[in-house]
Amino acid sequence: MKYFSFFFVLAIAVALAFAASVPLGPIPPLAPLLDPNHGFWQNTLSEDALAEEELVLGNLSSPVRVVYDENLIPHIFAENEPDLYRAQGYVTAQHRLWQMEFQTRAAAGRISEIVGPVALELDRMTRRKGLAFGADLGLKYLQENDPEMYKLLEAYCDGVNQYIESLTPAQLPVEYKILDYRPEPWTPYKSILLLKYMSDMLVGDRDLEYTNLRAILGEAGLSKLFPEFPKENDPVIESERKWEFTPLPVIKPDSVDYPDQSLIMTPLPQPIEGTGSNNWAVAGKKTKNGNPILANDPHLSLNLPSLWYSMQLTTPEHSVKGATLPGALGVISGFNQHIAWGVTNATKDARDWYKITFQDESRKAYKYGQEWRQTDFRIEEIKIKGESAFLDTVVYTHYGPVVYDRSFRSDRQDVNFALKWTVHEGSNEQRTFLMMNKAKDHAGYNAALDHYTAPAQNFVFASRSGDIAMRIQGKFPLKWKEQGKFFMDGADPSMEWQGYIPFAQNPNTLNPERGFVSSANQHPVDPSYPYYVFDNSYEHYRNRRLNRRLREMEGITLEDMKALQFDDYHLQAAEALPVMLRLLGDYQADSQEAQKYLTELKSWDFYADPNQKAPSLYAIWSSETMESIWRELVSQPAPVVRPNSYQTIELMTLSPTDSVFDISSTPQTETAADHVKLGFDSLLVAMKKWEMEEGDYSWANYKRTTIQHLVPNFKSFSVSNVYTGGGSGILNATGSRHGASWRMVVEMGEEISAFGIYPGGQSGNPGSKYYSNFISKWANGEYLNFNLRTPEQAEGVLFETILK
CATH class of the missing domain: 3.60.20 (Glutamine Phosphoribosylpyrophosphate, subunit 1, domain 1)
Incomplete structure (x- = not known):
């Protein structure tokens, strides 16, 4: 533990140094942060070391049993719904309080309160979009039309707030200590606002x-x-x-x-x-x-704590x-x-x-x-x-x-x-x-x-x-x-x-x-x-x-479905690369590197596995080609969107001499082939720089999947360069910052069999061993057993708590 604490201190110092170099608001007083009795040292213990057999939770009508499995997944057993959701609020806040509050602050346009003027324009736009206004209307709707639901929301909030009231300065999540503020009471309005925030993320x-x-x-x-x-x-x-x-x-x-x-x-x-x-x-x-x-x-931003x-x-x-x-x-x-x-x-x-x-x-x-x-x-x-x-x-x-x-x-x-x-x-x-x-x-x-x-x-x-x-x-x-x-x-x-x-x-x-x-x-x-x-x-x-595979498959098992979620086949590349190679024609590869890249591309099986090099080459070449084709359209003052890759590839395939490929500012008439060649030239320039500075261009090293802390400046609380394949437009849609935020497969038999995983961990505390412990399994396409448990099924129990 002493070695972990040392490196945790070092990580905090790096985060603070970075925050000092990037505008993020006033740095907190260092004395309270480094105080061994109240500062971040108190955040180095994992949840199993802090477990209590019994906790007093007010307003329960009956005791509630909370059983944690070996992955810190809680199983809450209550006698009725108000007790269930009061306990859910309490337990969730125990592990994710800072995340809950930070996300609702973002949804309400209140980030400037904790980081200063750097977030002002973001907050203004959030408020002008009317997320808080929508939450106001949602709250009123529940109060007038569904009082039962509103009471359950109040029970959840009561659980969260009982946890907040129990916190000593030493127990505050570390992000509060770094940003130097304290949590607010939770309200039904905040829960409704959170769902509005999801709409804004997805629409x-x-x-x-x-x-x-x-x-x-x-x-x-x-x-x-x-x-x-x-x-x-x-x-x-x-x-x-x-x-x-x-x-x-x-x-x-x-x-x-x-x-x-x-x-x-x-x-x-x-x-x-x-x-x-x-x-x-x-x-x-x-x-x-x-x-x-x-x-x-569901594919979303890859963040820590996990969504x-x-x-x-x-x-x-x-x-x-x-x-x-x-x-x-x-x-x-x-x-x-x-x-x-x-x-x-x-x-x-x-x-x-x-x-x-x-x-x-x-x-x-x-x-x-x-x-x-x-x-x-x-x-x-x-x-x-x-x-x-x-x-x-x-x-x-x-x-x-x-x-x-x-x-x-x-x-x-x-x-x-x-x-x-x-x-x-x-x-x-x-x-x-x-x-x-x-x-x-x-x-x-x-x-x-x-x-x-x-x-x-x-x-x-x-x-x-x-x-x-x-x-x-x-x-x-x-x-x-x-x-x-x-x-x-x-x-x-x-x-x-x-x-x-x-x-x-x-x-x-x-x-x-x-x-x-x-x-x-x-x-x-x-x-x-x-x-x-x-x-x-x-x-x-x-x-x-997806649909082609599902049409083909028979005798399907859970393992087949797991493999399909982790499928790395790059259909866009399979359709576009042969066209691009044909349009490239007898391109004179005047360097050994150019010939090497072409050989790797021509021999690719179109799977974007982490050790493959062709996906990196294709990503650069296709991106530079698309950029060349639509540069004139998107470079004018009025903002526009460019045609999607599907339509662009169709035009390149069926109408390579179409007038859309001509650049009006040049005397000659360009075709799709000209853009493909320009794109390949750009690939050579980009790869020369990459190989000089980075060396290995295998797909995982090139795309560098990062699971980032919700505050981007807190890089020491993020996990970088996760070794995994996939990519945008691929079933395993794992890009540099986005991917499968949760994978679940369930067989609905007489005995239900379920598996699940997400790229993070149950804990929101960067000092906990349960903060990011799922990531390596997720990156390898592995799953946790997710079967339902009864109170009597104690196998693999990490600890349990009675809320009274």
């Missing part, structure tokens, strides 16, 4: 960029480069699905005055490319044991296990004695922008049809550590907050844009998960989803009775074709959403003939679905690889 929009693209390319050019369906569409809901309902009518205005101006402004941050998820379920007729098998691996916290929650009526979201009640992705379920992002365009015409400089009224509607003002007081508070006035219309206006933009364009988003409406996602935790069949699964609004998710399902299902769930606006693809005139009432698609008519399927259901962030449906569906970020490779 994007490109209305402003598409507006610019339409002005630059014209309608025909836009349709050519950005088709709404790919040539090879393998949607979430199988194409054979027949829609046996009468859709609600959607009235398109006789004329739509689309804007023809380019907008020079900075769009909202979007989900990082490559962020996505996989889930699927196979029917018993395709499995070795005749039981349905479900798999789920997820594993636990089992048990009452006499139900027992559920899986991944919880610290700060929220119940299990988000998991299984119980009857069903299993999982989630992936449905990538639906759920945010639209409206141009607002104010009556005058006071902004007290805005034009709507033939009238002037009154605005509301929300004064956002942003407290800043070490400085006076910053006051920001945000104007609210009936559409939503005016995010961009005269007081918040980097340019001088006279434009005002309001954001309409389903997050700004009252909803009850927390009810969905608690009902799902207790559901017994497909009807219970559907009933739970009827409470779910945002973010849009693909919910996969399997049951012990043999059913498999998929439902794309969210509150989806009724839109006419192309509505919301470009920004709209807020003064025109005909631009309004015309209601919402009934939940029963959301895309769904039950027991399809093909014997499986699956999603990988691709198009949800084929063109036969009667409602308008659009998003800019659909996936085109993972889904096709």
